Amino acid sequence: xxxxxxxxxxxxxxxxxxxxxxxxxxxxxxxxxxxxxxxxxxxxxxxxxxxxxxxxxxxxxxxxxxxxxxxxxxxxxxxxxxxxxxxxxxxxxxxxxxxxxxxxxxxxxxxxxxxxxxxxxxxxxxxxxxxxxxxxxxxxxxxxxxxxxxxxxxxxxxxxxxxxxxxxxxxxxxxxxxxxxx
Amino acid sequence: xxxxxxxxxxxxxxxxxxxxxxxxxxxxxxxxxxxxxxxxxxxxxxxxxxxxxxxxxxxxxxxxxxxxxxxxxxxxxxxxxxxxxxxxxxxxxxxxxxxxxxxxxxxxxxxxx
Numbered sequence: 055x056x057x058x059x060x061x062x063x064x065x066x067x068x069x070x071x072x073x074x075x076x077x078x079x080x081x082x083x084x085x086x087x088x089x090x091x092x093x094x095x096x097x098x099x100x101x102x103x104x105x106x107x108x109x110x111x112x113x114x115x116x117x118x119x120x121x122x123x124x125x126x127x128x129x130x131x132x133x134x135x136x137x138x139x140x141x142x143x144x145x146x147x148x149x150x151x152x153x154x155x156x157x158x159x160x161x162x163x164x165x166x167x168x169x170x171x172x173x174x175x176x177x178x179x180x181x182x183x184x185x186x187x188x189x190x191x192x193x194x195x196x197x198x199x200x201x202x203x204x205x206x207x208x209x210x211x212x213x214x215x216x217x218x219x220x221x222x223x224x225x226x227x228x229x230x231x232x233x234x235x236x
Numbered sequence: 237x238x239x240x241x242x243x244x245x246x247x248x249x250x251x252x253x254x255x256x257x258x259x260x261x262x263x264x265x266x267x268x269x270x271x272x273x274x275x276x277x278x279x280x281x282x283x284x285x286x287x288x289x290x291x292x293x294x295x296x297x298x299x300x301x302x303x304x305x306x307x308x309x310x311x312x313x314x315x316x317x318x319x320x321x322x323x324x325x326x327x328x329x330x331x332x333x334x335x336x337x338x339x340x341x342x343x344x345x346x347x348x349x
Contacts, residue, residue: 076302083295091290096283104291111298119305175286178279197280226246229272 068127072118079115086128087111090135096194097139099183106142110135132199136209140191181231189224196221242266 064085070078090110094103114134121130182190191210195201196217201209207217241259245266248256260266 074305076299079302080295080299083298087290087294087298088287091294092286092288095288104294107290107294108297108301111294112301112303115298115302116304116306117309120309174279175283178283182283193280197277198283200281200284225273225276229269229276232276233272 064127065123068121068123071115072121079118082127083111086131089128090131093132093135093194093199094139096182096198097136097191098142098187102142106135106139109142110138113138133209136191136195140210177232178228181228184231185224185227189220189227192217192220193224193228197225239263239265242269245269 067078067081071082087107091103091107094106094110097103098106110131114131117134121127125133182193185193188210192206195206195209196203203214203217203221207214210217212220241256242263242265245252245256245260245263246269260270
């Protein structure tokens with residue numbers, strides 16, 4: 055299948071799901087559940103991530119008739135996930151310092167390089183989990199997922215200045231944590 | 237003891253004031269800190285390539301709980317919360333202003349009477 059055909063097939067599934075076809079939505083859930091779950095783990099830690107992912111996917115189902123395709127479906131789903139995680143941040147705070155213990159999939163790397171990378175990523179993951187939920191959300195959206203300051207601020211319901219300040223503090227704290235763990 | 241300029245250079249992202257830029261250009265400690273920051277910023281996007289496998293029950297859990305589609309805005313709770321926060325802050329400012337004005341008025345009436 056060419057990328058164009060894949061996109062058309064997804065649009066077709068999306069159209070069906072938008073019109074209330076649960077089976078089509080099941081296909082979308084199957085396709086996107088891992089990325090939604092991964093983002094949730096990054097934002098709130100592994101304990102709460104499954105709840106956030108489930109709630110985000112349910113909200114997406116309810117809101118699907120609103121989806122007009124201005125952004126990619128994955129991007130729209132990510133925004134809902136961020137919003138859901140942020141809505142549940144009080145619960146997330148209780149689980150704030152949690153080591154990431156998920157099984158990371160790393161395809162096709164040489165073992166020695168894969169080990170190095172896995173170690174570095176695990177260190178980064180642990181350091182991210184040690185940030186406050188607010189700092190973590192900003193650094194994950196800006197530095198990990200490459201969102202703009204404006205997008206990050208809008209989705210977290212904060213001002214751009216607050217987002218920039220949080221990002222700066224989060225990077226300083228991350229550096230300190232990573233230097234301390236060496 | 238840490239040079240205060242190094243401290244300020246680490247606190248002001250980007251170029252910042254000219255004297256900090258001059259300090260950064262000749263301070264090895266600040267250059268090392270900047271290199272660490274760059275390396276951190278290069279490493280973080282790598283996390284986006286990793287995809288964790290969702291728990292096995294996630295998909296079935298979602299499909300079991302599907303209700304009716306109501307086109308509800310999924311961002312509404314956040315918007316409502318932000319509005320409530322602004323309203324509370326505005327209320328607090330208004331109450332403080334009123335209390336201040338009442339105090340002034342009382343003081344003036346005492347002075348007159």
